[in-house]
Amino acid sequence: YYTSIPGSCNFETQDQGWTIACGLAQDTTDDFDWNISNSAVTGQTGPDTDHTPEFLDVNSSAQKEGNRARIITTKPFPATLWVCRARFWFWIFVSRQTGVLKVHTVEEHGMEILMWSSHRKEENKW
16 A cells, blocks of 8 residues: 555665665765665564565664765655655664664755654664
């Protein structure tokens, strides 16, 4: 159901095709990148399954504190009736290297506004 609604993305694309299909891009100013993955690749650090076979994955185990992996939208998401919603599923593997997952919006003058964050530390779950 969720993969068929307008604006949805299931990452079932070849190579880096998800960037075009999903209207997303790797931030060229960050420290490392997100990649397409699946449960066979993530092994002990990732989920057994997702609602689709492929998902975006970032491995922070080899990173230093403060390093960032960012994806950005390549097109604006206009609000409907002054409300804009983003729905996504996420999995955070609990470890010493676990960072914070954040969602920002950028207002018309370029200022980033934190809209949501999670630094889940209690268990590995969706």
